Amino acid sequence: MTVDVETSPENRIRLSPWLRWGLLALIQLGLIAIPLADRLSVQSSGNVVRLAVVPVDPRDLLRGDYVIINLAITRLPAGLQGADGFNAGDRIFVELAPQVDGAAEPVAVARDRSKLGTLAIAGTVRSATAEEIRVDYGIDAFFLPEGEGLEIERMDRDRLLLEVSVTEDGRSLPVNLLVDGKTFRSDAIF
Structure with a gap:
């Protein structure tokens, strides 16, 4: 036995236009908040580690100056423990050991x-050869106020370190740009 349900305008639920616009606004705010919540999660639950950098200074017309971060750990020696058999596109985890001088070093x-x-x-993994493995960590830019990018570019790279927050599952984000061990600029949410 089938029952026909009439979908006449009288049987439909009518939502007020204010409620519809409110729901639409909430959905949009939720979509905006998702990446911010992920960033906050990495920053609040991650361990902060210092990494050596090699900066280059480009510009972004909408966001100002930024320093492209070439991390020293993007080039891993092929003789590193566990480095056998990696190919371009592979997911890789790099164990870091903080050093006394500040910059962490890859150990496995x-x-x-x-x-x-x-x-x-x-x-x-970007590429893997018999000599080295090149890795992309997805943290290759640090935004600065306009005019400060050139100042960073001109500095001796041995004076620069990048503090990165790293979670237990390996996600990371840049937190502070350090010059001579002191915070030059912070990209922290709080």
């Missing part, structure tokens, strides 16, 4: 995060 790599120590950053 793996495809599986659980095979490494407490501090490991996730990336994607």
